[in-house]
Amino acid sequence: MSGADTNGVAGAARWVSGLLTLRREGDVFVGRSSSGPGERLFGGTVAAQALAAAGGTVDSSKAPQSLHAYFVGAGRYGVDVEYHVERTRDGKSFDTRRVRARQAGSPILEMLTSFHRPEPGADWQAAAATALKFEDAVPKSPSAVFDELVEIRTTEDDPSAFALPPFWIRITAPVASDPLARACILTFLSDFGPLPVARPPGTPLRPDAGYTASLDHSVWFHRPFDPQRWHRYEVKSLTNSDSRGLVAGAFYDRSGALIASTSQEALWRL
Numbered sequence: 001m002s003g004a005d006t007n008g009v010a011g012a013a014r015w016v017s018g019l020l021t022l023r024r025e026g027d028v029f030v031g032r033s034s035s036g037p038g039e040r041l042f043g044g045t046v047a048a049q050a051l052a053a054a055g056g057t058v059d060s061s062k063a064p065q066s067l068h069a070y071f072v073g074a075g076r077y078g079v080d081v082e083y084h085v086e087r088t089r090d091g092k093s094f095d096t097r098r099v100r101a102r103q104a105g106s107p108i109l110e111m112l113t114s115f116h117r118p119e120p121g122a123d124w125q126a127a128a129a130t131a132l133k134f135e136d137a138v139p140k141s142p143s144a145v146f147d148e149l150v151e152i153r154t155t156e157d158d159p160s161a162f163a164l165p166p167f168w169i170r171i172t173a174p175v176a177s178d179p180l181a182r183a184c185i186l187t188f189l190s191d192f193g194p195l196p197v198a199r200p201p202g203t204p205l206r207p208d209a210g211y212t213a214s215l216d217h218s219v220w221f222h223r224p225f226d227p228q229r230w231h232r233y234e235v236k237s238l239t240n241s242d243s244r245g246l247v248a249g250a251f252y253d254r255s256g257a258l259i260a261s262t263s264q265e266a267l268w269r270l
Helices: 009-022 043-055 181-188
Strands: 024-025 028-031 063-071 081-090 094-103 106-116 138-140 151-155 167-171 211-221 231-241 244-253 258-269
Touching: 009 043, 009 181, 024 167, 043 063, 043 081, 043 094, 043 106, 043 181, 043 211, 138 181, 151 258, 167 181, 181 211
Parallel strands: none
Antiparallel strands: 024 028, 028 081, 063 106, 063 211, 081 094, 094 106, 138 151, 151 167, 167 231, 211 258, 231 244, 244 258
16 A cells, blocks of 8 residues: 555555554553545544454454434544543344544544344345446556555446445455454444535535545445455435435345345535
8 A cells, every 4th residue: 555554465464463553451442543535534444443343342252334424523644543432232133333433532433333232033125237347347446545455347428536436455464364354344334435425416526626625424334344355336316405415325236135224314515
C-alpha cells in the first residue's frame, strides 16, 4: 500500500493484523491506523476496530449479528484510538455491547453491537437480479493507500475518483477463519461504497463537489464471509433531504448468497 509500511501481500497481511490486534487493559482497547484515504481517519477502520474491541469481551461461541455506529467526530491518522466497551447484556443466545471510541480525549464513534450464538433455522433470501456480473467488471484502483490491500472490479463506465457501486471487492491478504475477524474485515469493506451513492441526484463525483461525511453506518451479518473471495457490493439510494442522503447496501458472494446487509446516512453539503 502506497504511503504505508507494506510490500505486496506480506505487507497487506501485516496491515490486516495491525487492524485486528488491539492493546487491552480490562475493557479498554487501543488501536491505531497509520494511513488511509483522505485526511480524516477512514470510518470503516474505526468501525472495524470497535467491533473487534466489543468481540474481545464476548465468548467466542457467539458471532457478530449486527452493529449500528454513529460517526460523531473526525478522527486522525497516526494517533491512538481508545475503545471503551460497556457490557450491556450477556444472555444465553445474545450478547450486547456498547463501544465508545475516543481519540486524544475526543469522541469519534459510538457503536451498539450484538452477538448471537449460532442456532438452526430457516435459510431463505429474497430473489435479486445481479446488478454487475463478475465477467463484465474491470479493475478499479480503490485509493492511493489501499491498492495492495483491496482489489475492486467495477463497471467500465465508472468515471469517479471513488469506487461507485455496484462493484466486486476482496482483500488480498489471508484472514483467519475466526468469524469475528472476518466480520471486522467485512465492516471495513462495507464503508467503501455508500458515501458516493448518498450524494444528491446530479451531483458530480469529484472530491471538490462539496463537504461530505458519513453520519452513521449499520451492518447485519447473515452468512459466513471469506474476505479473500470476490463479493459483489450493491448500494442503492433511498432518499435525499436536509443535506442528508440515505442508502441501503447488500454483499453477495459469487453464488448469489446474501452475506450481509448495510445502511448508511451521509452528509452532503454542496
